[in-house]
Amino acid sequence: MSPSWSPLYSLWNLVSPNIYQHQHNISSSTWIQPPTIPTHVTILGDLFSSQWIDNTEFDVRLKRYQSIFTDPLSTMTSSFPYVQIAEQDTPELINITGNHDIGYGYDISQTRIERWEQAFGKSNFVTTTRIPSLGEEEGESQTLHFVVLNTMLIDGPSADENLRGQTWEFLQEASRIKERTPKDKIVLLTHIPLHKEKGVCVDPPDIRVHWDNTIIEQTMLTPNTTSWILDNLQPDFVLNGHDHEGCDTLHVATTDLDDNSDVTWTAYSTASFPQTSKYIHDPIHMTVREITQRSMMAEFGGYSGLFEVRVIKPVVAGGDQAELEFSYEPCAFYRDLPVWVVIVTDLIVVGVWGYVGAVWGLVHAWNAARIRRTTTSFVKEKML
Numbered sequence: 001m002s003p004s005w006s007p008l009y010s011l012w013n014l015v016s017p018n019i020y021q022h023q024h025n026i027s028s029s030t031w032i033q034p035p036t037i038p039t040h041v042t043i044l045g046d047l048f049s050s051q052w053i054d055n056t057e058f059d060v061r062l063k064r065y066q067s068i069f070t071d072p073l074s075t076m077t078s079s080f081p082y083v084q085i086a087e088q089d090t091p092e093l094i095n096i097t098g099n100h101d102i103g104y105g106y107d108i109s110q111t112r113i114e115r116w117e118q119a120f121g122k123s124n125f126v127t128t129t130r131i132p133s134l135g136e137e138e139g140e141s142q143t144l145h146f147v148v149l150n151t152m153l154i155d156g157p158s159a160d161e162n163l164r165g166q167t168w169e170f171l172q173e174a175s176r177i178k179e180r181t182p183k184d185k186i187v188l189l190t191h192i193p194l195h196k197e198k199g200v201c202v203d204p205p206d207i208r209v210h211w212d213n214t215i216i217e218q219t220m221l222t223p224n225t226t227s228w229i230l231d232n233l234q235p236d237f238v239l240n241g242h243d244h245e246g247c248d249t250l251h252v253a254t255t256d257l258d259d260n261s262d263v264t265w266t267a268y269s270t271a272s273f274p275q276t277s278k279y280i281h282d283p284i285h286m287t288v289r290e291i292t293q294r295s296m297m298a299e300f301g302g303y304s305g306l307f308e309v310r311v312i313k314p315v316v317a318g319g320d321q322a323e324l325e326f327s328y329e330p331c332a333f334y335r336d337l338p339v340w341v342v343i344v345t346d347l348i349v350v351g352v353w354g355y356v357g358a359v360w361g362l363v364h365a366w367n368a369a370r371i372r373r374t375t376t377s378f379v380k381e382k383m384l
Contacts, residue, residue: 038306039129040146041091043069044241044293045098045191047120051107055115062119069093092127095120097150098191098242105158105215113163123150124170126177131185131311131324142324143184144309147174147233151192151240155207155222159214175232185324187307188235192218192242193292194251195226196267201247201292219243226251227265230288237326238290239307246294246303246330254282291328302333 048061097120102112117123131142153167177184198204208217219242221229229235230251238251248270256262263285268276270289277284294303305328312323 038091040094040127041069042094042146042189042239043096044189044239045096046100046241047095047098049100050116051100051103051112058115058119069095094127094146094148094189096148096189096191096241097123097152099152099218102152104152104218105156105164106210108152108159108163110160110163122148123153124148124167126174131309143181144324145174145177145184145186146189147177147186147235148189149174151190151221154192154225155215155218157212157214171229171233175234178234185309186233186235186237187326188229188233188238190238190240193220193240193247194229194238194249194267194290195220195223196247196249200249200267200269201243202245203243203247230265231263235288236324237307238288239293239305239328240290241293241295243292244295244297244300246300247290247292248328249290249292251288251290252277252280253285253287254280255285256282289326289328294330296333298333304331304333305329306331 048065050058050061053061097116102108102116102123113123125148127146127148129144129146131144149171150167153164154171156164158164177186193201195205203219206217206219207215207222210216220226230253249267250270250273251265251267252273253263253265256264264282267290291305291307293305294300296303308327308329310325310327312325
């Protein structure tokens with residue numbers, strides 16, 4: 001029997017503080033007044049645990065998700081190369097698939113992908129926003145592309161190589177954005193983070209495989225895949241999830257002193273990079289910042305994040321090309337300890353008052369019975 005039909009399970013869903021916390025996080029983020037109202041709201045994967053559940057339970061959890069994050073079909077029509085131009089007044093909701101949604105390469109199937117996409121939209125797509133020009137001439141606006149990539153189907157082999165091939169076809173097509181319009185900007189949205197060496201983030205790089213080499217578990221993408229994405233897609237900023245602890249990383253491309261075409265990517269902690277950079281002797285070709293969003297779960301502080309793109313005036317007077325500056329700010333909500341203190345305190349208060357009420361009721365009933373017995377005895381004596 002599906003667990004959602006259990007009375008205790010249903011009661012827990014009704015009073016669960018996690019659900020109300022998520023609702024408050026999203027509502028407080030999207031109700032900000034213009035001009036700071038967000039243009040996009042992105043859920044960075046693991047929307048809810050669904051890779052091993054049947055359709056009945058999936059529908060139950062989907063309704064609960066819809067009560068928190070409205071309009072899960074907002075990305076249904078967004079598919080590359082027919083990109084969606086974001087001009088709506090309300091924030092666009094972007095859902096990204098994670099391992100708890102469709103599984104890793106070992107678990108993935110066409111059925112799971114189709115069920116997820118029917119509920120949440122495309123798993124690979126590009127949505128585009130126009131950046132207004134600060135110049136006098138019209139038609140010089142810049143374009144910001146949000147490339148949403150299903151990283152469950154990047155490294156392989158997977159249980160369905162046809163699906164993985166489709167994902168790579170999408171990625172190769174998306175990598176032509178910078179070839180056609182080099183001045184455009186790309187923000188890459190994924191679930192699994194890019195590769196870093198051990199010690200840069202809390203999670204070390206780790207991949208577990210089945211006997212047939214399909215992936216069972218993966219903390220980061222492989223070094224080769226990471227380099228390919230950074231070299232070919234050329235994202236200007238990367239946002240992802242997966243690692244519950246979160247991480248702020250700077251991917252640095254250095255070129256060999258003897259061969260400028262030989263580019264090597266190395267990941268550093270963004271906070272420590274100003275000191276670390278002193279020990280980098282090769283010329284720095286470019287840098288790409290990657291934010292792994294800390295989990296929204298209460299035990300990790302209920303984190304969300306604010307990603308902002310600022311339009312900077314051209315340095316050269318009369319310039320017609322706006323410069324874009326990317327910034328990110330983590331937003332903690334609360335720890336779950338105060339919530340549980342309130343819940344337990346309320347339960348204790350209710351229990352104490354219930355006990356007092358029960359005792360008072362018993363005493364009252366006992367006194368009433370004693371009075372009745374006394375009255376009956378007195379009446380009998382009068383009759384005698």
